[in-house]
Amino acid sequence: TGAVKDALRASGKNFNIVFEDYGYWDTEKAKNMFLTFNKTGNPVDAVFCNNDNMAIGVIDACKELGIDPKSILICGVDATADGCKAIADGTMAYTVCQNAKGQGITCIDALDAVTKGKDLSEATLTDPNEVVTADGLHLYYPFEPVTKDNVADYQ
Numbered sequence: 001t002g003a004v005k006d007a008l009r010a011s012g013k014n015f016n017i018v019f020e021d022y023g024y025w026d027t028e029k030a031k032n033m034f035l036t037f038n039k040t041g042n043p044v045d046a047v048f049c050n051n052d053n054m055a056i057g058v059i060d061a062c063k064e065l066g067i068d069p070k071s072i073l074i075c076g077v078d079a080t081a082d083g084c085k086a087i088a089d090g091t092m093a094y095t096v097c098q099n100a101k102g103q104g105i106t107c108i109d110a111l112d113a114v115t116k117g118k119d120l121s122e123a124t125l126t127d128p129n130e131v132v133t134a135d136g137l138h139l140y141y142p143f144e145p146v147t148k149d150n151v152a153d154y155q
Contacts, residue, residue, distance in 0.1 A: 004048045018042045023054045030057030031064075038065055044072055052076035052083030052095055059091045079146045079154045087151045096143035097154055099129075106130050106141040113139075 001020070008015050019037045023030040030049060034057065037044070049055040055076030062069040069091040076083050079097035086092035105127045113123035121136035132139050146154050 001048070001050065018044065023049065023057070025051045025053055027053045027057040027060070030054035031061040032057075034058045034061035035064070038067075046073035047075070049074070049076045052078045052080040052086075052092075055092050055095070056082055056086060059086060062091075077143075079144075081155070084146065084151050084155045087146060087148055088155065090148065093147070095146045097146055099141060099144055102127055102129055102141040106139055110139045 005017075019033075019040070019042070021033055023033055030053070034047070038061070047055070047058045049058065053076075055074050058072075058074050059069045062072065062074075073093045074086075074091070075094040076092060077096050077098070079095045083092060083095045087095060109123045109126055109130060110120060113120055119136045120139045121132050123130075123132065123139055125132070127141070130139060130141055
């Protein structure tokens with residue numbers, strides 16, 4: 001949530017957050033939250049969910065309300081099978097893959113550096129996507145964006 005807000009702020013776009021809550025990564029909870037939000041009458045251009053299950057719940061709510069989910073930018077996280085299917089059919093706009101293999105390699109590289117008494121900035125990066133933060137305290141593997149243009153690679 002914080003990263004989405006930071007990215008929007010950094011983009012220079014004007015935006016208003018009209019509803020924010022905690023959906024517990026649950027499809028039905030997210031659906032009910034969107035149904036409740038809809039009663040406020042506030043317009044919505046985008047919904048950002050912290051996992052694909054919640055994004056699917058928003059899609060389900062839209063369908064129940066007679067709103068075309070394609071008319072709202074609905075985004076999730078995790079590139080699940082259902083999330084990728086929703087992207088392929090156009091009801092979800094975006095998700096991200098948390099590449100387990102890449103994250104695992106990154107963990108091993110961090111562990112290797114630390115056990116050798118090295119700073120993470122001295123870690124051997126065995127995957128070209130690994131990133132060491134400027135302060136040398138964190139080594140991470142970035143999320144991979146999944147859109148209609150590359151969803152087939154994740155299905």
